[in-house]
Amino acid sequence: MEGRVEILNNADYAGRMAEIEKSSQISPWSDRLIRECFAPNSRSNVLGYFDENCCLRGFLVYSVLLPESELENISVEPSVQDQGIGTSLMKSYCDILERLECEKSFLEVRVSNDRAIHLYSKFGYFKNGVRKKYYPCADGTREDAILMMLERSKK
């Protein structure tokens, strides 16, 4: 898909982000949590992916506390998944990590989320732990989280 990644600096797109989040995630972030990303004291940063019609189709939330960063969330609208949007968002995020000379990035992902695990592995993340029964499931059970980490290559 032809589009572009931009930094979202204010809550103008929070409603649209909440729509994408609810349609794509098993246990979505609340509207409040999404709005809090844009609060003045928030440590979260948001990247948005806009399609050729300037419609927000996906977003990525991260925080940085040098020398580390956490990838807090990534969501792409279901109708346009598997078209490279997640890859574009991850590339922009990894470019930022490189620019900031961030040494490590951490994330958590459901053990069953093969697509996301594939995406993270493509950017060099590797598994470095498991958090048992971390995520709630729709049927009332719980699912393990895989912890993944990216280490900046020392040049």
Ligand SMILES: CC(C)(COP(=O)(O)OP(=O)(O)OC[C@H]1O[C@@H](n2cnc3c(N)ncnc32)[C@H](O)[C@@H]1OP(=O)(O)O)[C@@H](O)C(=O)NCCC(=O)NCCS
């Ligand atoms: C995970 C997610 C962000 C990826 O975004 P996306 O735009 O679909 O990703 P892309 O199209 O850039 O890349 C998807 C990759 O996964 C691969 N893939 C698709 N289905 C897969 C599967 N079942 N198993 C393994 N890999 C798979 C694709 O082939 C592609 O890999 P490639 O680039 O090597 O060909 C998106 O699917 C999403 O929002 N999912 C729901 C929310 C979510 O799970 N977020 C992550 C929470 S940790």
